[in-house]
Amino acid sequence: MSIEAEIREMVSEITEVPVEKLTPEADFFKDLNVDSLKAIEIVAAFEKKFRIIVPENDIPKIRNISQIVEYTKNIKKD
Amino acid sequence: MNKRRIVITGIGVIAPNGIGKERYWHALKEGRSGIKPVKRFDTGKFKCKLAGEIDDFKPAIFLGQKGLRDIERSSRLLCSAAKLAIDDAGLKINDDNTDDIGVCTGTTLSSLWNFAQFDKEAIQDGPLFTNVALFPGTVMNAASSQVSIRFNIQGFNTTIATGYSSSIDALKYAIDFIMRGRIKAVLVGGVESLSLANYTGFYRLGFFAGINGEEVSCPFDKRRNGIVLGEGSGVIVIEDEEHAQARGARIYAEVNGIGNCFDAYKMGKYEPEANGLKESMKKAISNSGLNISDIDYVSASANSVPMQDKLETVALKDVFGRYAYNMPVSSIKSMTGETFSAGGILQVAAAVGSTVYGFIPPTINYKERDDDCDLDYVANRSRTVRVNNVLINNFGPGGSNSSFIISKYH
Numbered sequence: 001m002s003i004e005a006e007i008r009e010m011v012s013e014i015t016e017v018p019v020e021k022l023t024p025e026a027d028f029f030k031d032l033n034v035d036s037l038k039a040i041e042i043v044a045a046f047e048k049k050f051r052i053i054v055p056e057n058d059i060p061k062i063r064n065i066s067q068i069v070e071y072t073k074n075i076k077k078d
Numbered sequence: 079m080n081k082r083r084i085v086i087t088g089i090g091v092i093a094p095n096g097i098g099k100e101r102y103w104h105a106l107k108e109g110r111s112g113i114k115p116v117k118r119f120d121t122g123k124f125k126c127k128l129a130g131e132i133d134d135f136k137p138a139i140f141l142g143q144k145g146l147r148d149i150e151r152s153s154r155l156l157c158s159a160a161k162l163a164i165d166d167a168g169l170k171i172n173d174d175n176t177d178d179i180g181v182c183t184g185t186t187l188s189s190l191w192n193f194a195q196f197d198k199e200a201i202q203d204g205p206l207f208t209n210v211a212l213f214p215g216t217v218m219n220a221a222s223s224q225v226s227i228r229f230n231i232q233g234f235n236t237t238i239a240t241g242y243s244s245s246i247d248a249l250k251y252a253i254d255f256i257m258r259g260r261i262k263a264v265l266v267g268g269v270e271s272l273s274l275a276n277y278t279g280f281y282r283l284g285f286f287a288g289i290n291g292e293e294v295s296c297p298f299d300k301r302r303n304g305i306v307l308g309e310g311s312g313v314i315v316i317e318d319e320e321h322a323q324a325r326g327a328r329i330y331a332e333v334n335g336i337g338n339c340f341d342a343y344k345m346g347k348y349e350p351e352a353n354g355l356k357e358s359m360k361k362a363i364s365n366s367g368l369n370i371s372d373i374d375y376v377s378a379s380a381n382s383v384p385m386q387d388k389l390e391t392v393a394l395k396d397v398f399g400r401y402a403y404n405m406p407v408s409s410i411k412s413m414t415g416e417t418f419s420a421g422g423i424l425q426v427a428a429a430v431g432s433t434v435y436g437f438i439p440p441t442i443n444y445k446e447r448d449d450d451c452d453l454d455y456v457a458n459r460s461r462t463v464r465v466n467n468v469l470i471n472n473f474g475p476g477g478s479n480s481s482f483i484i485s486k487y488h
Contacts, residue, residue, distance in 0.1 A: 014211075016144060041211045048207045 130308025337361025
C-alpha cells in the first residue's frame, strides 16, 4: 500500500469519513468536521506510524492529507 | 409541608440476561441466567471461566454508527440504556427543558479499561506514542458525561462512585435534587463493563466463585464461595409527579423511601454486625412511612459471597423481626452476576417489572440450605404474586450501604 493510501485509511478511521470521500485537499477542520481532540489524534496516529515527533510549530501546517504526505516525504529526505 | 412525590416513567436496561426491559423482565421471571464462559478475553490463566457478559450487545442499534469509535464500552452501555429509557419515557429533550433535566450515574470501575489501555500503550510504545483518544475516557465521569453530550441534557451531571451501592446512592442524589425543586427530571443510571483489568482485580483479591469451590453464583446457598462478575447498565427516568402528569407520561412506579449509611470499619472488610445495612433499611422504611409488613419482597444485595449473604440475612432479621420469615427475599445476582456499581439500578429495573407484572424473581442455583441463611429465598422458580412495595438493598465490603423502596403507583 502506498504511503498516501495508508494515511487516507488512518484519517478515514479517525474522522469516520469513508476513504472514497477523503480528497487529498479536504481541510480537516473546515470540510471534515474535525475538532481539536480529533486533530491531536490524527497527529498522534501519524507520529506513531512513522515513529516521529511532529514539532508543535509544524502541527498547524498539517491540515489535509496531501500536507501529511508531503510532510512524510520531507522526513524521509531528512 | 406537602411531600413531593417522585415517579419512575422510563426504563432502559442492558443486562447479561436481557437487553431491553421486556426481555430482561421475561428472563427474570423465567429464572434465566446471563452467566456464561467469557468471550471478550482469554481466561486461560485463571481458574475461573465465567462472567455475566453481554455478548450480543450491538450499540449501533441504539446509537447509530457515527461517533461510536470515540466512546468506550461503558459509555456505549450507558448511552444505549439512556436511549431506551428516554424513548420509553417519551421524554422530549429540547432547548426549553434541557436545564430542567439532569443525569446522575453510579459507576466506580467503568473507566478502568481505558486507564489500563492508556498505560499499556505508554509502556509498550513509549509515552510519546500513546493513543491520546483514550485519555478523555480515563475519567470516572466519562460515561455519565457522554449521556449528557449525546442527548443534550444540561441540568446537571454527576457521577457517584461508592462501589456496590453507587446506583442507589446516585438515585438518592437525584431524588434530593428533585425534592428541593431544583430539577424536574433525572436520568439515573448505573454502569460497569467487563474487562480483563477488573476481572483480574477481583480474581486476585480471591473474590471469585470457583477459586475455592464450585464456579456458580448461588446466593444464600451453602455452596456459595464468591461472586461471578457481571456487567451491565440501566437507566431510569425519575421525575416530579406533577411534571410527569403534566406531560401525560405513563407512570410505572413511585420512588418511596431511601436511606444510606457508611460503615467506617476496615478497608475491604465487612462490618461484622451489618450495622450500616440495618441503619439504611431502617432509614428507608421510616422515610417511606410504610410499616415493615407492607414490604412484599426484598431484592437482596446477596452475591454468593459467604459473609455478604449471611450478613444480609442477619440484618433483615434484625430490622423485620419475626416478619422476616414471612417475607420473600431473592437475589437477581444469581442470574446477572455481581455487576458492582450497576447492581442497584438493575435491581430497580427488576423491581419495576415485579410491580408491573406481579412476580418475584427467583434466586436460581439454590440447592443446599445453610443454617445461617434461613429465610424464604424464592428458590429457583419465580413467584406470581401482587407486589406493591419492594425493598432493595445494596452493600458490600467497601463500607457503603443503601436501601431503597419502590412502590406500585396509585
